[in-house]
Amino acid sequence: MTTTGTGAALLSGTIDLRWSDDQPAALLLPPAAFAGCDSVPLVEVFTAAEQRARTSQAYARSAVGARLRVTGVESGRGDGAEWVEVRQQDSRTGLQTRTRITRPAGVCAVRLDTSVRNAGTTPVTLTAVTSLTLGLGVSEDDADHLRLGVAASEWLAENRWREFPLREVAPRLSLGIHAQDGRGHFALTSHGTWSTGEYLPVGVLTHTADGHALAWQIETSAGWHMDLSQGLQGATLSLLGPTDLEHQFAHQLGPGQEFTAVPVAIAVSQKGSDAAIGELTSYRRWLRSSPADEELPVVYNDFMNTLMGQPSTDKLMPLIEAASRDGAEVFCIDAGWFADPALGDWWDSVGEWREATTRFTDGFKAVTDDILRRGMRVGLWLEPEVVGVTSPVATALPDEAFFHRLGQKVREHDRYHLDFRHPAVAAYITAVVDRVIRDYGVSYLKLDYNINPGVGTDVAATSAGDGLLGHTRAHRDWLIRLQQKHPGLQIENCSSGGMRADYALLSATHLQSTSDQQDFLLYPPIAASAPMSVLPEQCGNWAYPSIEMSDEETAFTLVSGLSGRLYLSGFLDRLRPAQRELIGDAVELHKTLRRSLPVATPFWPIGLPQWDDDIVCLGLHVVGGDLLFVWSRGNGRETLLPGVTHPVQQLFPRRLPVWASEPTSDGTRIHTPEGPCARVLWVAHEFGGAC
Numbered sequence: 172m173t174t175t176g177t178g179a180a181l182l183s184g185t186i187d188l189r190w191s192d193d194q195p196a197a198l199l200l201p202p203a204a205f206a207g208c209d210s211v212p213l214v215e216v217f218t219a220a221e222q223r224a225r226t227s228q229a230y231a232r233s234a235v236g237a238r239l240r241v242t243g244v245e246s247g248r249g250d251g252a253e254w255v256e257v258r259q260q261d262s263r264t265g266l267q268t269r270t271r272i273t274r275p276a277g278v279c280a281v282r283l284d285t286s287v288r289n290a291g292t293t294p295v296t297l298t299a300v301t302s303l304t305l306g307l308g309v310s311e312d313d314a315d316h317l318r319l320g321v322a323a324s325e326w327l328a329e330n331r332w333r334e335f336p337l338r339e340v341a342p343r344l345s346l347g348i349h350a351q352d353g354r355g356h357f358a359l360t361s362h363g364t365w366s367t368g369e370y371l372p373v374g375v376l377t378h379t380a381d382g383h384a385l386a387w388q389i390e391t392s393a394g395w396h397m398d399l400s401q402g403l404q405g406a407t408l409s410l411l412g413p414t415d416l417e418h419q420f421a422h423q424l425g426p427g428q429e430f431t432a433v434p435v436a437i438a439v440s441q442k443g444s445d446a447a448i449g450e451l452t453s454y455r456r457w458l459r460s461s462p463a464d465e466e467l468p469v470v471y472n473d474f475m476n477t478l479m480g481q482p483s484t485d486k487l488m489p490l491i492e493a494a495s496r497d498g499a500e501v502f503c504i505d506a507g508w509f510a511d512p513a514l515g516d517w518w519d520s521v522g523e524w525r526e527a528t529t530r531f532t533d534g535f536k537a538v539t540d541d542i543l544r545r546g547m548r549v550g551l552w553l554e555p556e557v558v559g560v561t562s563p564v565a566t567a568l569p570d571e572a573f574f575h576r577l578g579q580k581v582r583e584h585d586r587y588h589l590d591f592r593h594p595a596v597a598a599y600i601t602a603v604v605d606r607v608i609r610d611y612g613v614s615y616l617k618l619d620y621n622i623n624p625g626v627g628t629d630v631a632a633t634s635a636g637d638g639l640l641g642h643t644r645a646h647r648d649w650l651i652r653l654q655q656k657h658p659g660l661q662i663e664n665c666s667s668g669g670m671r672a673d674y675a676l677l678s679a680t681h682l683q684s685t686s687d688q689q690d691f692l693l694y695p696p697i698a699a700s701a702p703m704s705v706l707p708e709q710c711g712n713w714a715y716p717s718i719e720m721s722d723e724e725t726a727f728t729l730v731s732g733l734s735g736r737l738y739l740s741g742f743l744d745r746l747r748p749a750q751r752e753l754i755g756d757a758v759e760l761h762k763t764l765r766r767s768l769p770v771a772t773p774f775w776p777i778g779l780p781q782w783d784d785d786i787v788c789l790g791l792h793v794v795g796g797d798l799l800f801v802w803s804r805g806n807g808r809e810t811l812l813p814g815v816t817h818p819v820q821q822l823f824p825r826r827l828p829v830w831a832s833e834p835t836s837d838g839t840r841i842h843t844p845e846g847p848c849a850r851v852l853w854v855a856h857e858f859g860g861a862c
Contacts, residue, residue, distance in 0.1 A: 284431070285431075294424065303435050313406070315338060319336075326667050337406070384447040386439075391675050393636070394412060449773070472503040495545035508552070557622060573628075619667070686713070696782055716741045716754060730849035771792065774792060809840055
């Protein structure tokens with residue numbers, strides 16, 4: 172990093188921080204030539220008393236942000252990273268900002284952490300603070316060359332990426348004639364507590380003329396907002412946590428008090444969007460270094476297309492035997508183990524987390540003992556942040572331990588929401604986890620999250636959005652403390668599939684369930700796109716073979732699992748011998764491939780998949796070569812894999828026909844037969860053997 176004006180510092184050429192006596196600090200990212208502009212402040216601060224210096228709808232050009240002046244810069248290195256910290260102050264309000272920019276060693280990405288302190292004598296109410304504000308280009312013309320990639324997401328249809336010219340959402344305005352910046356914006360935002368329930372807090376911008384690209388992620392389970400606006404000197408990208416307008420957020424700072432904005436990360440590359448995502452992938456590994464799990468066990472879960480929340484001794488025992496036979500290393504008992512079936516649906520009774528004795532002939536411990544006896548680890552489903560309205564816990568815990576809004580306890584789909592800021596909540600849920608570990612030998616937890624209770628809680632908070640941010644941070648802190656208390660405990664992050672798959676949580680957990688999608692033909696675009704926002708070694712992709720499937724369809728669902736962390740389900744005990752052989756081959760291959768997942772870099776040879784694409788392909792660069800996961804969803808055809816110039820070897824399935832392939836001048840052409848089918852292919856480089 173270099174600076175001009177009043178000082179200079181360096182972060183291995185990744186960033187250029189600039190300021191002067193009459194301008195706030197601005198960030199530039201030299202590896203992506205279009206990223207950064209001297210006139211765009213690094214930090215924008217909006218308050219109840221003062222918002223923008225000039226009106227618009229964008230989170231840019233704030234009055235406080237324009238008045239910030241640098242008061243100090245420090246730099247240092249340690250823990251595998253180097254950092255620069257810039258301090259600024261607004262003399263009118265007394266607000267001080269401190270932004271630490273951290274670059275992991277060997278990674279072309281930085282993390283930005285900003286805090287705001289009230290050094291004045293009167294309270295100030297914050298309504299929004301940008302985690303990063305970044306100029307894009309130096310003139311209005313520069314937006315002509317930018318392509319934006321963002322992803323819509325919802326239950327059963329996660330990770331739907333779209334790349335398009337920025338001009339589609341930011342039309343040319345001839346701002347020079349008007350001698351003013353634009354007033355509109357293009358924005359994506361979250362709503363409520365499902366941080367990835369509508370859009371992913373991840374994006375990418377690519378300059379079409381030179382291929383330079385930047386990718387970003389916003390790291391929060393509370394509200395977030397992405398904002399793109401236009402100005403005379405180029406466009407502006409603003410990344411934020413919760414805001415007043417979008418998330419009912421406000422946070423009052425008394426004199427001497429401090430507020431910390433949500434962290435964000437930004438990665439850059441001169442080799443296109445796939446390479447920028449590759450840098451973000453490396454950054455994510457650095458971020459989650461403390462809970463790293465190199466074992467990556469094969470997990471079997473009894474839910475998907477199988478017991479669907481209705482376990483019992485007679486249903487579980489044959490599945491446990493089959494999962495053990497087929498090579499699973501964790502057997503996870505999903506929802507329903509705590510609910511008496513005679514009382515009806517368990518949905519509104521959750522919260523006590525004690526076994527339903529009527530479900531288990533010889534007790535629940537006899538089931539978990541059988542799992543352990545067969546050499547597998549015991550996994551168990553919990554939903555720790557909710558309490559059903561009929562649960563005794565709903566009245567046993569203090570009323571202030573639950574979300575409230577406008578004086579009423581928040582109720583969503585017959586459930587109340589716990590507030591982890593309250594000490595009774597963490598104490599109660601910790602005792603639950605301690606008990607199931609002690610009584611049942613649990614060492615794997617699937618933590619689910621199936622409701623969205625809205626903007627948050629206004630108990631002990633300036634606003635509901637403020638309360639939600641506090642809860643999500645307390646919940647994450649609890650996850651970290653829990654793993655410190657129980658070393659070796661592995662935690663799966665689930666939220667109706669992938670509805671809360673952000674790196675505030677994924678940096679503190681091991682596995683992400685990528686979807687609840689039960690149609691195996693719809694899973695490929697979800698699985699193939701997941702590494703855009705989740706590490707390959709954390710992508711828990713379901714594979715659920717069924718007796719009704721053909722051998723090719725069985726291989727198809729297994730390839731979905733193999734493209735990340737193989738996450739098995741289905742009635743394995745009912746399958747044909749040929750299907751069991753396919754599962755055995757898949758598990759054997761995964762146990763080989765998983766050594767490569769923690770160093771794999773994703774790429775997309777034929778582009779990011781669209782929801783209805785017939786051919787879907789994900790690539791993983793690993794040591795010695797490339798893994799390709801290719802799905803064909805019905806129509807036999809020829810498909811060119813650009814850039815695949817080395818011979819292609821079929822790794823899976825070994826017992827089904829090898830797809831024909833032939834080299835071309837610009838890649839490899841593969842021939843897929845009619846009907847749903849999928850393959851795992853290996854492309855060895857000069858000295859690479861198969862995996």
